[in-house]
Amino acid sequence: xxxxxxxxxxxxxxxxxxxxxxxxxxxxxxxxxxxxxxxxxxxxxxxxxxxxxxxxxxxxxxxxxxxxxxxxxxxxxxxxxxxxxxxxxxxxxxxxxxxxxxxxxxxxxxxxxxxxxxxxxxxxxxxxxxxxxxxxxxxxxxxxxxxxxxxxxxxxxxxxxxxxxxxxxxxxxxxx
Numbered sequence: 670x671x672x673x674x675x676x677x678x679x680x681x682x683x684x685x686x687x688x689x690x691x692x693x694x695x696x697x698x699x700x701x702x703x704x705x706x707x708x709x710x711x712x713x714x715x716x717x718x719x720x721x722x723x724x725x726x727x728x729x730x731x732x733x734x735x736x737x738x739x740x741x742x743x744x745x746x747x748x749x750x751x752x753x754x755x756x757x758x759x760x761x762x763x764x765x766x767x768x769x770x771x772x773x774x775x776x777x778x779x780x781x782x783x784x785x786x787x788x789x790x791x792x793x794x795x796x797x798x799x800x801x802x803x804x805x806x807x808x809x810x811x812x813x814x815x816x817x818x819x820x821x822x823x824x825x826x827x828x829x830x831x832x833x834x835x836x837x838x839x840x841x842x843x844x845x
Contacts, residue, residue, distance in 0.1 A: 691703070691826065692822050692823065692826050693807075695817075695818055695819070695822045696817070696818070697813075697817040697818070698811055698812070698813070699787070699809070699810050699811035699812060699818060700810055700818045700821075700822035700825070701807065701808065701809050701810070702807070702808050702822070702825060702826040702829055703805065703806065703807045703808075704805070704806045704829060704830060704833040705803060705804065705805045705806075706803070706804050706833065706837040707798075707801045707802070707803050707804075708801060708802050708803075708804055708837060708840050708841060709800060709801050709841065710801075710802055710840060710841070711770075711797065711802060712770040712771065712795040712796070712797040712802045713769060713770035713795075714802075714840070715770075715795050715802045715804050715840050716769055716770045716771070716773070716795050717769075718836065718839055718840035719741075719773065719793055719804075719836060719840075720741050720743055720773075721839070722736070722739045722740065722741050722749070723736050723737045723738065723739045723740060724736075724839055724845070725832075725835045725836045725838070725839035725840075725845040726739050726832055726835065726836075726845075727831060727832060727835060727845075730780065730828055730831070730832065731751055732751055732753060732759045733751055733752065733753050733754065733759075738751045738752045738753070739751050739761075741764065741773075742764065743764055743767040743769070743773065744764065744767070745764075746763060746764070747763070747764035747767065748760055748762075748763060748764070749761045749762040749763070749764065749775055749777070759783075760777070761777060761779055761783075762775035762776060762777035762778075762779065762789070762791065763775065763776050763777055770795055770797075771794070771795055772792065772793065772794050772795065773792070773793040774790065774791070774792050774793075775789075775790070775791040775792075775793075776788075776789065776790055776791075777789055777791075778810070779808075779825070779828075779829075780825070780828065781821065781824075782810060782821070782825070785812060785814060785821075786812055786813070787810050787811060787812030787813070787814070788810070788811050788812060789808060789809065789810040789811075790808070790809045791806065791807070791808045791809075792805075792806075792807045793805070793806045793807075794807075804836075804837070804840075806829065806833055808825070808829060810822075810825070
């Protein structure tokens with residue numbers, strides 16, 4: 670029994686925890702959410718893991734229902750895209766900056782934001798430290814919403830928190 674407890678403790682400690690995920694700002698014209706995690710890996714490995722979005726994103730937060738249909742192309746004008754049945758597609762965001770092991774910047778609206786006429790900028794930064802990399806995802810959204818972004822900011826924060834937790838687990842263990 671002690672051995673099983675020790676194994677469970679080691680497994681728990683290997684999974685990174687998300688630090689202070691929240692809506693940082695909200696107004697009638699937009700909102701900002703930010704999530705941070707420390708990963709016990711180098712910055713390039715953390716960056717590469719983020720690009721493997723189809724391996725860690727939840728299919729329940731996709732248009733196709735299957736995360737394996739999601740890809741990110743880290744190139745000029747690259748696409749965070751999803752293939753749909755019958756040859757369809759969704760362009761979730763566009764890659765506007767890719768610095769391997771350092772930063773990814775995307776432009777666009779995720780999920781229902783695509784249908785709202787808002788603009789979004791997501792920055793994912795990878796900061797190396799002693800034996801770990803701090804990964805911060807910041808999503809700035811601006812535009813107009815009939816409810817002053819009250820409900821949608823909380824919903825977006827919740828979905829991003831879930832996905833970022835899955836990413837952190839994937840980057841640490843190879844499984845979301």
